[in-house]
Amino acid sequence: MRTLTPNEARVLATLMEKARTVPDSYPLSLNALVLGCNQKTSRDPVMELTDAQAQAAIDTLKAQSLVFEASSSRVPRFEHNFQRGFGVTEAQAVLLGLLMLRGPQTPGELRLSSERWYKFADIASVEDALGQLKARGEDSGALMVVQLPRAAGMREQRWAHLLCGEASLSALAPMQRASSAINPEAEPVSLGQAERLQQRIESLESQVAQLQGQLARLYQELGLPQG
CATH class of the missing domain: 1.10.10.10 (Winged helix-like DNA-binding domain superfamily/Winged helix DNA-binding domain)
Known part of the structure; x- marks a missing residue:
């Protein structure tokens, strides 16, 4: 397994987090993934990944079978394969x-x-x-x-x-x-x-995740692309 870049590590770890903390919104769309990568809380360092940078990281992680694209969604969604990929x-x-x-x-x-x-x-x-x-x-x-x-x-x-x-x-x-x-x-x-402090942060993250999920469903119901 080759060394990960910081962008790849952030994308992979964000997928790992959201799979456990907001399973109803998982797998993640590119937009939701970028939002998760760039959170201001529970991130060290704080990053500002663009859609293009996140997609590039996804592509290299897919090549290593560490990320898969869900096949049952109209909008591309992504899930991690960390545990099996690293054998932990x-x-x-x-x-x-x-x-x-x-x-x-x-x-x-x-x-x-x-x-x-x-x-x-x-x-x-x-x-x-x-x-x-x-x-x-x-x-x-x-x-x-x-x-x-x-x-x-x-x-x-x-x-x-x-x-x-x-x-x-x-x-x-x-x-x-x-x-x-x-x-x-x-x-x-x-x-x-x-x-x-941790409980307060997690409560706020949960509220944000719920709002993101509601917004994504609204976009889907209206047939609008997610920006």
Whole structure:
């Protein structure tokens, strides 16, 4: 499996997210996919993909059998094949998808982020799945995740994905240094605060997804093309 580009990783992870969080709107049209890729919340980094860039990423992912086009829809719709394509368990696929969408996270953050994707029993089960991915990569020589050095103000070490190659980690060092310089004694956000914020974000995302689905059905009923 070749290294993914950032655009391909965003398209693939967005399909993985929407398959689990808004199944009624899945598979996704190109328009809905681009909207999901360019969300301002739960994305790190925030991106501004064009339709052409998303379509180019879809085409290369289709060539690798990581994305398929649904055949039962008048408007082209797309679905992912990540779990089978990479040969990972559901829990491992969820963690990789979250790392692709939201950047490096601690096991605790990953457990909170995964609430609408997959129910991990506890943080230990997240750490176990990450450890399995790391061990598998070390055995095969194709690393998929890496544990990062402890950042300033963090009690836990963060994990990052390597599906875009190790070069993708080079941008993290300046960010970590800047964070330390701004506030070297910063305290991490409490678990309760993070959970409340995550719940608020997910509620807003769900409302937006429902509105997008209603709009898409309206376009279809009126026979209008989706812009």
